[in-house]
Amino acid sequence: MNYVVLAVPVFFLLIGLELFITRLQEKDYYTLSDSVTDLGCGLFQQFVEVALKTFLFAGYLFLYSHWRLFEIPSHSAVAWVGCLLGQDFLYYWFHRKSHEVNAFWAAHVVHHSSEEYNLSVALRQGAFQPVFSWIFYLPLAVIGFPPLMFLTVSSIDTLYQFWIHTRAVGKLGPLEWILNTPSNHRVHHGRNPKYIDRNHAGMFIIWDRMFGTYVAEQEEPVYGITTPLRSWNPVWANLHYWVDLAGKARRAARPADKVRLFLARPGWHPADLGGYQPPPEVDPARDEKFATPAPIGLKVYAFVQFVITLAVGSLFMFRQAAWPSGTRWMTVAFIVVSFVAVGGLFERRRWAVPLEVARLAAAAPLVHAAEVLRASWMPAVVTAVAALLVAAWLWHVARRPLRAGVLD
Numbered sequence: 001m002n003y004v005v006l007a008v009p010v011f012f013l014l015i016g017l018e019l020f021i022t023r024l025q026e027k028d029y030y031t032l033s034d035s036v037t038d039l040g041c042g043l044f045q046q047f048v049e050v051a052l053k054t055f056l057f058a059g060y061l062f063l064y065s066h067w068r069l070f071e072i073p074s075h076s077a078v079a080w081v082g083c084l085l086g087q088d089f090l091y092y093w094f095h096r097k098s099h100e101v102n103a104f105w106a107a108h109v110v111h112h113s114s115e116e117y118n119l120s121v122a123l124r125q126g127a128f129q130p131v132f133s134w135i136f137y138l139p140l141a142v143i144g145f146p147p148l149m150f151l152t153v154s155s156i157d158t159l160y161q162f163w164i165h166t167r168a169v170g171k172l173g174p175l176e177w178i179l180n181t182p183s184n185h186r187v188h189h190g191r192n193p194k195y196i197d198r199n200h201a202g203m204f205i206i207w208d209r210m211f212g213t214y215v216a217e218q219e220e221p222v223y224g225i226t227t228p229l230r231s232w233n234p235v236w237a238n239l240h241y242w243v244d245l246a247g248k249a250r251r252a253a254r255p256a257d258k259v260r261l262f263l264a265r266p267g268w269h270p271a272d273l274g275g276y277q278p279p280p281e282v283d284p285a286r287d288e289k290f291a292t293p294a295p296i297g298l299k300v301y302a303f304v305q306f307v308i309t310l311a312v313g314s315l316f317m318f319r320q321a322a323w324p325s326g327t328r329w330m331t332v333a334f335i336v337v338s339f340v341a342v343g344g345l346f347e348r349r350r351w352a353v354p355l356e357v358a359r360l361a362a363a364a365p366l367v368h369a370a371e372v373l374r375a376s377w378m379p380a381v382v383t384a385v386a387a388l389l390v391a392a393w394l395w396h397v398a399r400r401p402l403r404a405g406v407l408d
Helices: 008-024 032-067 077-100 102-112 119-123 130-136 138-143 147-160 173-177 182-188 206-211 234-251 255-263 296-322 325-347 352-370 378-399
Strands: none
Touching: 008 119, 032 119, 032 130, 032 138, 032 147, 032 234, 032 296, 032 325, 077 102, 077 130, 077 138, 077 147, 077 206, 102 130, 102 234, 102 255, 130 138, 138 147, 234 255, 234 325, 296 325, 325 352
């Protein structure tokens, strides 16, 4: 059972509550474009995890079945506590190495690429992290923790980390010494040099204190990554660092350096590419977040499309086992393209309008093929609504020329 998926409605309720409270306090912790990207990344990650989970979990099952050292009873409370502590300890090392090895960072950087810090950022996860993370947890299988116990405590650890992505909660006194709190985790998301690669904990901040990676929050961090993403495209958020690494490897002169670029720390470069580049200092007074001002009509259109796509994506995650196999991956592709198109519209990319038209044209036959809504009149209604929305959008585009972008 995927407890993270079951918790999705609670996530949305808490995001809505945080948004409501911070707006009452006249604090702008959310932007529509950034939040859409957060949730687009979250859905993309869930789709990839569904595709890879059985394959990746096979390693844990094999070691548990053939090489476990102890028979640990699943009904023991001590065993559950031990498994949770062991999982969180290994999560610390996985998370730490995700910041210290370029290839791992390329999969993890997605989570840090937002320049905001709010509960929706917790859902902004790297789609390819499971490809690396499963290796770190194999010692638990060798010790003998049952697979279902491990999966459950992993979900608990993941769910715990949702609430710490907020600026609405200050320091929590003595708990700061034991638990990973919002204050401790805000440090982790800062790109101030003194905050970079600190506070890697999942649930328990004691690991950072034990291994010398702990820093307490002082001034409020400047959030994001040292080379800003500058895009609302969730697919590009997952690929941009890989593209950057591949480009540097291609330019490096020595074959050994081409390989080392993927294994070294972020910031390392061979001598012919300028050598090590430390993280730059940041000035909060001068720091400007990436923003793409959009007219209200575009915001409303994007929000409506986002809500529809989010509803379909949530339905897919809850009912994927019963989804018709012939349209399952078509549906995944449609949802991912939806977020790419919405991001492109926010950025005013030239390719975004034809992509959006093509996406809406595919909506009706896809809904019909997937049998999500079986009423025979529904495809016609969807097609008519899509046509009206496209017509309204194209009329708007005709009146406001789009700018060309670097990803055109």
